[in-house]
Amino acid sequence: MAGPIEDFYAVIPAGGIGSRLWPLSRADAPKFLHDLTGSGHTLLHDTWHRLEPLTGRDRIAVVTGRAHRAAVEKELPGILDKNLFLESEPRDSTAAIGLAAAVLSRREPDVIIGSFAADHVIRVPHLFEWAVRQAVEVAREGFVCTIGIQPSEPSISFGYIKKKRQLVIEGAPEAALVESFVEKPDLETAKEYFASRDHLWNAGMFISRADVLLGEIADNQPALYAGLMDLAEAWDDRDARGPVVDRVWPTLPKIAIDYAVAEPAAEKGRLAVVPGHFDWDDVGDFASLAKLNSKGRKNDLAVLGKNARILSDAASGIVVSQTSRVISLIGVNDIVVVDTEDALLVTTSEHAQRVKGVVDALKLNGRGDVL
Amino acid sequence: MAGPIEDFYAVIPAGGIGSRLWPLSRADAPKFLHDLTGSGHTLLHDTWHRLEPLTGRDRIAVVTGRAHRAAVEKELPGILDKNLFLESEPRDSTAAIGLAAAVLSRREPDVIIGSFAADHVIRVPHLFEWAVRQAVEVAREGFVCTIGIQPSEPSISFGYIKKKRQLVIEGAPEAALVESFVEKPDLETAKEYFASRDHLWNAGMFISRADVLLGEIADNQPALYAGLMDLAEAWDDRDARGPVVDRVWPTLPKIAIDYAVAEPAAEKGRLAVVPGHFDWDDVGDFASLAKLNSKGRKNDLAVLGKNARILSDAASGIVVSQTSRVISLIGVNDIVVVDTEDALLVTTSEHAQRVKGVVDALKLNGRGDVL
Incomplete structure (x- = not known):
């Protein structure tokens, strides 16, 4: 075969x-x-x-x-x-x-x-x-x-x-x-x-x-x-x-x-x-990305980014780090933080589906430079 | 007098x-x-x-x-x-x-x-x-x-x-x-x-x-x-x-x-x-800073930063923006986001007092470069 x-x-x-x-x-x-x-x-x-x-x-x-x-x-x-x-x-x-x-x-x-x-x-x-x-x-x-x-x-x-x-x-x-x-x-x-x-x-x-x-x-x-x-x-x-x-x-x-x-x-x-x-x-949103990267453990902050420098007590959610900046999370759970050179997103797993709305809003607001 | x-x-x-x-x-x-x-x-x-x-x-x-x-x-x-x-x-x-x-x-x-x-x-x-x-x-x-x-x-x-x-x-x-x-x-x-x-x-x-x-x-x-x-x-x-x-x-x-x-x-x-x-x-923490900058309105995200570019549906909390990056907040309330060139903090008003602990931890972890 x-x-x-x-x-x-x-x-x-x-x-x-x-x-x-x-x-x-x-x-x-x-x-x-x-x-x-x-x-x-x-x-x-x-x-x-x-x-x-x-x-x-x-x-x-x-x-x-x-x-x-x-x-x-x-x-x-x-x-x-x-x-x-x-x-x-x-x-x-x-x-x-x-x-x-x-x-x-x-x-x-x-x-x-x-x-x-x-x-x-x-x-x-x-x-x-x-x-x-x-x-x-x-x-x-x-x-x-x-x-x-x-x-x-x-x-x-x-x-x-x-x-x-x-x-x-x-x-x-x-x-x-x-x-x-x-x-x-x-x-x-x-x-x-x-x-x-x-x-x-x-x-x-x-x-x-x-x-x-x-x-x-x-x-x-x-x-x-x-x-x-x-x-x-x-x-x-x-x-x-x-x-x-x-x-x-x-x-x-x-x-x-x-x-x-x-x-x-x-x-x-x-x-x-x-x-x-x-x-x-299909990794449709950050909630799914978090799940995918939590290594099967439910109570684990997923981290994506080779050079991520994270200091966190978050028990779930995901941080995507594309910069070298130190990212500190205190007392936030199911959090989604995406840190890039020109744009920062902070949301929660629950609201991850709504990210597309931000993209639409940024287009409308003439901020296409970060899209 | x-x-x-x-x-x-x-x-x-x-x-x-x-x-x-x-x-x-x-x-x-x-x-x-x-x-x-x-x-x-x-x-x-x-x-x-x-x-x-x-x-x-x-x-x-x-x-x-x-x-x-x-x-x-x-x-x-x-x-x-x-x-x-x-x-x-x-x-x-x-x-x-x-x-x-x-x-x-x-x-x-x-x-x-x-x-x-x-x-x-x-x-x-x-x-x-x-x-x-x-x-x-x-x-x-x-x-x-x-x-x-x-x-x-x-x-x-x-x-x-x-x-x-x-x-x-x-x-x-x-x-x-x-x-x-x-x-x-x-x-x-x-x-x-x-x-x-x-x-x-x-x-x-x-x-x-x-x-x-x-x-x-x-x-x-x-x-x-x-x-x-x-x-x-x-x-x-x-x-x-x-x-x-x-x-x-x-x-x-x-x-x-x-x-x-x-x-x-x-x-x-x-x-x-x-x-x-x-x-x-005495502006002891970010919760107090948020209150100070919310212009008396309880349901208002406070923003500090001349060049802040914020897209948010947060009804309370504070964003401090020291970079030109677009900051997007979705579905997070009483949030504290402090965005600087080399460090990012995400917490909530409730946990604002604990920020000092992060500073101590960063010292211990040899990350004094961002303190």
Whole structure:
């Protein structure tokens, strides 16, 4: 079972800034370019190396903004030029993944692509591999396949995927058909989902044959599909690419792949799911970052920052230190302190979700210099 | 009643760092060199200008550390060289005030000195003046006289002075004999004191004839007295001062004037008190600083810092901003945030008293660079 999977190609959309992690995440230092686990590596680097055993190093594409080209190449010195897809501006995930699918499909008609966010944290790699290997077998059968995370608690932070019935597919014993997607629930509902065992967390991982994916886009977003075809035709022609990108890319509809592909496919019985038994987190806010870095101990202040100089009696929460300044915390619990050169955030785990509001307010107040 | 008071000389001991206000107050930027009220001036500057109408500008002495000479001269460009008493090292308040008293008494035997801390906040100057004018008349009669602040609430943050009986002294209708000093009380006791109306806050202001003050020191601290006499004899002799200071100053017993003078004088019926009806605060910690700067509104975040860029939904507490960084507070109340170039403090009003413990811990941990 070891070794690269035949026909498989990984696509890493590296786009979002991660506004809920401001002022750590910024336009010029998005979430995927940070080490959020103390591993010594960025999330992008970890994502790449998690995929490499499944694809080989020459079969991982990254779709990112032009502004991040240098940073991405520094993080991923092994990336081939042909695997770097640069966006002139963000057009959301369907355009990003669709572009890669369209280009790769022209290069290699039978290619099966799997898209994996650049800024998620995954532990226990062999369980991740096992899920992906199953998902690729499901994709070979013509399904769009997602990997849904087996919940470890009744979380209200994630959307859920409801399983319908098991599928019988060689090499994918855990595959099931998806009945529907459900939005982030309230706690009561989350508890029901958790107890039911037939609801999985939506981690936004999609694996399918490129032609199947493009077919879904064609069905559901024909204008977007047409644009992707124009781009793909010109992409590998050095002279043609630039003008077509300039003309077409800015016109592509902005829509998340969940809405453009996954939900419509689910409705038509063409979406499958494989459960993921690995630890997964999308590190959506500082509360989740604190949890991730508290080393399993509930009563522990998490600290992120190589040169952190902390003097604290706080029993929980997180300090992110990007400066050399001494940080002293007295009598504050569940606190979130993010100390960067030009901005300081102080909040609590409970209010961590509201950080995005600050970013919006800073934009409105003309303080974009710190975003 | 206006104009300088005959024989009167003000002494401003400018010594303490104000550790409970770290990291705002530092060894090289002690509390008295900060603007803590948003007045645009340091506490030392305000103290000086509060006294000037009572003494004239040539009769205010400042006792401070050698390290602060330049800063003090910058703050007080009008200070005469003969009024600047420089300590080679801190020897507590009896040595500081006693030195000024001994030297001034040789220059001017009938001098009445009043000592006023450099780092207190006082509002309503004409009420302050009225109290000082009464206190000087009491001092003329041979008493050591203190100004006790009429409490505005049952505070547990201050020591109290218990009045015994009224004195009949021309020009000092409110003067009373002091029965005793009492330490910071618990809340129950503070409420009794407040209701009794015969307890005043000890603000550490002492007014007395220099010879009376020195007599008390002679009675209670003979070794200290002998040292002060040696210093005073040499002080105004340019050649003699240096060697005597080097030899004597470091040997002086360290004792607060409350213990060396005020309490023994009270026991012997030689301490009087005049009530102060002005607003007074020793700005002992950040909770008190927050209160002082909240403009009387209880639900208001106080902000100190000319260039503060704050985005906050906090309804109370204080932010002290010494950097240009954007400070964002979400969902934290009664918060204390002190943001300086090399140190950051986050605590709450409730825990503000514990800041001194951090300073001690930083010393122990070899982080004296930020103290």
